[in-house]
Amino acid sequence: MGYVYIVLAATLWGLLGPASRFALAEGVQPLELAFWRAAVAALLYGVHAAALRRVRVEPRDLPAVLAFGLVGIALFFASYMQAVRLGGASLAAVLLYTAPVWVALLAWLAGWETLSARKGLALALTLIGVAGLARAAGGEVRVGAGAVLWGLTSGMAYATHYIFGKRYFPRYPTPTLFLYALPIGALGLLPFFRFHPDKSAATWGVLVFLAVVPTYGAYLLYSAALRRIEATRAATVATVEPVVAAIAAYLFWGERLSITGYLFAAVVLAGVLLTVAAGSPAAEAD
Secondary structure (H helix, E strand, O other), X not given: OHHHHHHHHHHHHHOHHHHHHHHHOOOOOHHHHHHHHHHHHHHHHHHHHHHHOOOOOOOOOHHHHHHHHHHHHHHHHHHHHHHHHHHOHHHHHHXXXXXXXXXXXXXXXXXXXXXXXXXXXXXHHHHHHHHHHHHHOOXXXXXXXXXXXXXXXXXXXXXXHXXXXXXXXXXXXXXXXXXXXXXXXXXXXXXXXXXOXXXXXXXXXXXXXXHHHHHHHHXXXXXXXHOOOOHHHHHHHHHHHHHHHHHHHHHXXXXXXXXXXXXXXXXXXXXXXXXXXXXXXXXXXX
16 A cells, blocks of 8 residues: 555645646746745644644654754755756756655665665666656756756755655654644745735635645655655655656646657656565565
8 A cells, every 4th residue: 555655645746747837827936836835734734733632743853853844845845946947947857856866875874775686776767767758848958067966955855755754754643743844844935935916816726736735635645655665665656756747737738748758757657666566575585
């Protein structure tokens, strides 16, 4: 079930980009979208945590939770937007999805997981597929030191979701952790944008959707997955997200990938299937 949960979470995350286009077309800036996504989801998690009567975090764990809010939420959104601005969307997407590599390396260095040959091959296939898919989708690419630095920073910040989650989700309900982390992340974004005035009802609807579906719902599924499977496998399986995003963009906006793009999407799925196979009893016996 862990793989089912992470695929469902990635599916919801894949709706983020296509849905955001509605608000972007109305003049709302990407960082403001990120702010409202974090702020509204924080309210939802607050209500959820209160209903569970689990609003307390142990004082010894509070610094890690707050640090995750700054790194895994605020820095993640900010660095990704900087990478898009400096290098273009395609390069930013490629560097963002280095996250499984960061997860594998960090988990291996920490001694939490082993890095088998089969898992390494799955990571390589997934990264090749994501890189090809991003390149096939088009977009102006400007490879410079700043773009690469911010892009790799976004990938590392995204990787902290898995490392942090694997350590703390077994100890706390998801709403309890995000009750603290999301407001910190939202506050961390405030200095970097100005609020767009006179939002329409449709725009507010999109903002609420982004908070409820790709954030509140997706993170509940994602945390359930991390309680059942390794962080590296979860991070690798979650890279079906760009495939879902491409399908959603076609359905909502008529965006099409080239034949090469669809072939690279198949490579992503091959990496995911190999990751799942690497977790089977037969594979572990090899």
